[in-house]
Amino acid sequence: MSLALGCIADDYTGASDLANTLTRCGLRTVQTIGVPAADFALPEVDAVVVSLKSRSIAAADAVEKSRAAERWLRGRGAAHVLFKICSTFDSTDAGNIGPVMDALQDDSGDAIVLVTPAFPGTARTVYQGNLFVGSVPLNESPLKDHPLNPMRDANLVRVLGRQSSSRIALVDLATVARGSDAIRERLATLAGEGVRAAIVDAVFDADLETIGRAALDHRLSVGASGLGLGLARGLVASGRVRAGDAAAGSVQREVGGAAACLAGSCSQATLGQVAAAERAMPVLRLDPERIMAGPAEIDHAVNWARERLAAGPVLIASSATADQVAAVQGRHGREAAGHAIEQAMADLAEALVQAGVRRLVVAGGETSGAAVDRLGLPGFLLGPEIAPGVPVLRAVGGRHGDMLLALKSGNFGGPAFFSDALDLMR
Ligand code: ADP
Numbered sequence: 001m002s003l004a005l006g007c008i009a010d011d012y013t014g015a016s017d018l019a020n021t022l023t024r025c026g027l028r029t030v031q032t033i034g035v036p037a038a039d040f041a042l043p044e045v046d047a048v049v050v051s052l053k054s055r056s057i058a059a060a061d062a063v064e065k066s067r068a069a070e071r072w073l074r075g076r077g078a079a080h081v082l083f084k085i086c087s088t089f090d091s092t093d094a095g096n097i098g099p100v101m102d103a104l105q106d107d108s109g110d111a112i113v114l115v116t117p118a119f120p121g122t123a124r125t126v127y128q129g130n131l132f133v134g135s136v137p138l139n140e141s142p143l144k145d146h147p148l149n150p151m152r153d154a155n156l157v158r159v160l161g162r163q164s165s166s167r168i169a170l171v172d173l174a175t176v177a178r179g180s181d182a183i184r185e186r187l188a189t190l191a192g193e194g195v196r197a198a199i200v201d202a203v204f205d206a207d208l209e210t211i212g213r214a215a216l217d218h219r220l221s222v223g224a225s226g227l228g229l230g231l232a233r234g235l236v237a238s239g240r241v242r243a244g245d246a247a248a249g250s251v252q253r254e255v256g257g258a259a260a261c262l263a264g265s266c267s268q269a270t271l272g273q274v275a276a277a278e279r280a281m282p283v284l285r286l287d288p289e290r291i292m293a294g295p296a297e298i299d300h301a302v303n304w305a306r307e308r309l310a311a312g313p314v315l316i317a318s319s320a321t322a323d324q325v326a327a328v329q330g331r332h333g334r335e336a337a338g339h340a341i342e343q344a345m346a347d348l349a350e351a352l353v354q355a356g357v358r359r360l361v362v363a364g365g366e367t368s369g370a371a372v373d374r375l376g377l378p379g380f381l382l383g384p385e386i387a388p389g390v391p392v393l394r395a396v397g398g399r400h401g402d403m404l405l406a407l408k409s410g411n412f413g414g415p416a417f418f419s420d421a422l423d424l425m426r
Pocket of ligand 1: 319325337341363366
């Protein structure tokens with residue numbers, strides 16, 4: 001099997017978002033957690049998104065990890081590799097977008113790399129090389145005060161120029177509006193002048209398709225989920241990927257086994273979803289003070305679940321209102337409380353799987369990350385969406401065999417999210 005598209009994402013949530021976008025465009029997609037082991041059993045898919053945590057680490061580390069991911073993807077036959085960055089171009093003058101791009105370009109042998117973080121559908125547009133977030137330039141958006149990578153310059157030709165050893169130029173909107181061939185000609189001219197990377201304007205989602213078609217002539221591109229969408233549509237339009245219901249594969253075979261939900265998010269949406277779940281399944285609310293005190297609270301929860309799992313799904317929540325959360329944080333500190341409760345939820349996930357749970361729904365971004373790490377899940381095949389941005393996931397290559405998961409950030413999903421998820425997870 002040869003991959004039509006390989007992607008290297010510089011953070012986990014961005015990787016999930018890209019993998020979901022590709023699936024919705026008709027590409028059967030696996031998302032891996034880190035660079036997979038050599039013996040990773042990759043199912044028959046069109047695209048793989050390797051999730052790294054390389055956005056804010058030292059540039060040399062980001063380069064090394066990204067190169068390892070690229071080697072793995074090329075080894076699986078990936079004809080094109082997208083280095084997936086944030087749509088707000090999160091980076092500093094030290095990197096990591098420029099250094100990673102330079103290294104991957106050296107490996108790929110491309111004369112020039114096409115770069116665009118644009119995703120007009122989510123209000124990220126690029127005009128004359130300037131990135132707009134909604135109606136304001138990047139340097140006037142909330143990103144100007146980002147704690148790790150404050151973005152104080154909206155002109156991406158300049159921003160990337162400070163990070164890369166390459167000469168950077170612009171492919172402007174007038175060129176994009178003339179079509180893929182105009183972009184190809186412009187890139188060839190720029191490459192002839194010694195330019196090694198070009199920021200490409202995009203103001204409408206249709207521009208992404210034009211750009212995607214041109215990008216597929218190359219072995220490497222750099223962009224956000226928007227460029228992923230353009231590349232995916234280009235692959236389907238050219239017949240390189242057969243259009244179909246890409247999401248169906250993950251849920252075609254039922255996994256059976258017990259089902260459980262864990263909620264560690266304290267968002268308004270999750271609090272409402274936990275309350276709604278009380279009408280559909282047994283719900284146990286954990287006492288955060290007792291979680292902090294030791295393992296007894298989790299042992300109690302595991303026993304509570306074991307007694308009920310045979311009869312149907314259960315939900316266990318640490319979720320609490322803002323006042324209750326503030327009280328716990330006041331006594332133990334914000335980070336210590338958050339970390340301890342995440343680890344307790346991971347203990348719970350592990351014990352539930354040992355008790356036979358094969359369908360697991362987790363609410364909370366950090367909570368989900370802790371559970372996935374603990375279960376040692378190396379990757380997922382993406383399935384249909386339960387709610388916008390929240391697909392069913394089929395674990396791939398995990399030590400627990402067949403498993404379905406749903407992992408959601410706090411604010412995602414409608415009021416009946418837990419039941420909606422379990423309806424799709426058979
Ligand atoms: P979200 O996606 O809503 O941000 P996360 O799981 O990412 O959810 O973050 C929720 C954080 O709150 C986690 O660190 C979790 O451990 C912590 N937490 C969960 N329940 C409580 C509670 N009752 N009191 C204090 N912190 C809690």
